[in-house]
Amino acid sequence: MSAASKVFEKVRKEGRKFLLEPEAKAVCVEYGIPVTDFSLVKSEAEALKSAEKIGYPVVLKIVSPDIIHKSDVGGVIINLRSTSGVKNAYKQILRNVKKHKPKAKIVGLLVQEMAPSSTEVIVGAIKDPQFGPAVMFGLGGIFVEVLKDVTFRVAPVTKDEAREMISEVKAYPLLKGYRNLPLADIDTIVKILLSTSKLVMDYPEIKELDLNPIMVYKKGAKTVDARIILE
Secondary structure, three states: OOHHHHHHHHHHHOOOOEOOHHHHHHHHHHOOOOEOOEEEEOOHHHHHHHHHHHOOOEEEEEEOOOOOOHHHHOOEEEEEOOHHHHHHHHHHHHHHHHHHOOOOOOOEEEEEEOOOOOEEEEEEEEEEOOOEEEEEEEEOOHHHHOOOOEEEEEOOOOHHHHHHHHHHOOOHHHHOOOOOOOOOOHHHHHHHHHHHHHHHHHOOOEEEEEEEEEEEOOOOEEEOOEEEEEO
């Protein structure tokens, strides 16, 4: 059984409807989707050790089967640049969660690399009742939230379709290095779209998948947040 299959099996056995972020990122890694370095920790000492290993700056996030939207409960602190910053953030997140979700089961905290800023894109998937799994692409930030600048293809997606998806969004010129923006690695985005397509075809129980934001660089990319919801 593959590592991804073990994750989905565990989630099913526990009666959960979504993967914890470290589980979602582990699945991404198996499918060749690039993610930020990360580590699940259970204590402040482990958090400090992981932060040193990953390298500053880092991000701390709560990991709980009872919390989907971490920011809503103060469960995310970014841009931590020192051991004292990590110590304070570790305690603060636990305090925040206890205040907002006192009965939440806490699995641990996620220590992850703070990805350097760059052009943000979103890759996602939804299960359409009529057509089955469909893959989505768009530019992140305001382009998704305000302009709804996204495009879809029914899975499985071919390499040509992936390239079409990228070129179809209105904000495509930004990926080509518009003005002072860096040129984005289109080949890597294509690979992420193809990997996402394969993932949702392999696991038809996936209802929603959200990789957002993905920081795309001149060479390579890093998925900052990964969310997978099951039927």
